Amino acid sequence: MRKKIVAGNWKMNKTPKEAAEFCKLMKEKVVSDAVEVVFCVPFVDLYPVLEELKGTGIGVGAENMHFAESGAYTGEVSVQMLKEMGVGYVILGHSERRQYFGETDEMVNQKVKKALETGIVPILCCGETLEQREAGITIEWVRIQIKCALAGVSAEDAKKVVVAYEPIWAIGTGKTATSAQAQEVCHAIRTVLAELYGRETAEEIRIQYGGSVNSKNAAELFAMEDIDGGLVGGASLKEEFVSIVHY
Numbered sequence: 001m002r003k004k005i006v007a008g009n010w011k012m013n014k015t016p017k018e019a020a021e022f023c024k025l026m027k028e029k030v031v032s033d034a035v036e037v038v039f040c041v042p043f044v045d046l047y048p049v050l051e052e053l054k055g056t057g058i059g060v061g062a063e064n065m066h067f068a069e070s071g072a073y074t075g076e077v078s079v080q081m082l083k084e085m086g087v088g089y090v091i092l093g094h095s096e097r098r099q100y101f102g103e104t105d106e107m108v109n110q111k112v113k114k115a116l117e118t119g120i121v122p123i124l125c126c127g128e129t130l131e132q133r134e135a136g137i138t139i140e141w142v143r144i145q146i147k148c149a150l151a152g153v154s155a156e157d158a159k160k161v162v163v164a165y166e167p168i169w170a171i172g173t174g175k176t177a178t179s180a181q182a183q184e185v186c187h188a189i190r191t192v193l194a195e196l197y198g199r200e201t202a203e204e205i206r207i208q209y210g211g212s213v214n215s216k217n218a219a220e221l222f223a224m225e226d227i228d229g230g231l232v233g234g235a236s237l238k239e240e241f242v243s244i245v246h247y
C-alpha cells in the first residue's frame with residue numbers, strides 16, 4: 001500500500017520571517033499519520049522552516065538544486081548543502097524551471113541521480129503543455145520525460161522517487177485536470193515505470209498530481225487508483241492546505 005504524499009510548493013513566496021510564522025500556525029494542523037506531508041520552500045526559508053518543524057514529522061524540501069557537488073556555479077546550491085541542513089526532499093524538473101531557466105531532461109536526470117546518491121528524495125516533475133495535449137501527444141511526451149529523467153537509475157533507487165504529474169496548462173490557472181484525465185496520465189506513468197523496472201517496483205513508486213489542487217478537488221483526485229497525493233502550489237500558501245492534507 002503506497003502512503004499518500006502531499007507536498008506544498010511555495011515557489012518564490014514568503015520571506016524567512018513569513019515562513020516561520022506560517023509554519024508555527026500550520027504545524028499542528030497538518031500533522032497526519034495517514035499522509036506524508038512536505039513543505040518545499042525557497043532556499044532562504046529552509047533554515048527557519050526546518051527549525052520550526054523540528055520533531056513534527058513534517059518533511060522539508062527544496063525547490064531545486066545543482067547537479068554538481070561543488071564548484072564555480074555562482075548562485076547555485078548543491079545537494080550536500082541541502083543534506084547537511086537536514087532537507088529531505090527536492091523538487092526537480094518543475095515546468096517553471098524548464099521554461100524559465102532552461103532546464104533540460106539531461107540536467108534533470110543528473111540532478112535526480114545526485115539527489116538519490118545523497119539520500120534526498122527527488123520529487124520529479126513531468127507534464128505536457130496545452131498544445132501537446134491538443135496535439136494528442138501527452139502520453140508519449142510524459143513517457144519520454146520519465147525515461148530521460150530516470151536513465152541510469154536502478155530499480156532500488158527508483159522506488160524512492162516521487163513522480164509529480166503536472167499538466168502545464170493546469171498550473172496556477174485554476175483549470176484542474178479532471179480526475180479521469182489525471183488518472184489516465186498517472187496510469188501511463190506507472191506503465192512506463194513497469195516497463196523500466198518491472199510491475200512490483202512500479203507499484204511502489206508514488207505518483208502525485210499537481211495543477212490547481214484545492215480543498216474542493218483534492219479528495220476526488222487523490223481517490224484515483226494511480227494518484228498517490230498532490231504537489232500543491234497556490235493553495236499550499238494558505239490555511240487551505242490543511243483541508244487538502246486531511247482531504
Ligand SMILES: O=C[C@H](O)COP(=O)(O)O
Nearest residue numbers: 009171172211212233234
Ligand atoms: O508545484 C506545484 C504546481 O506547479 C501547481 O501549482 P498550483 O497548485 O498553483 O496550480
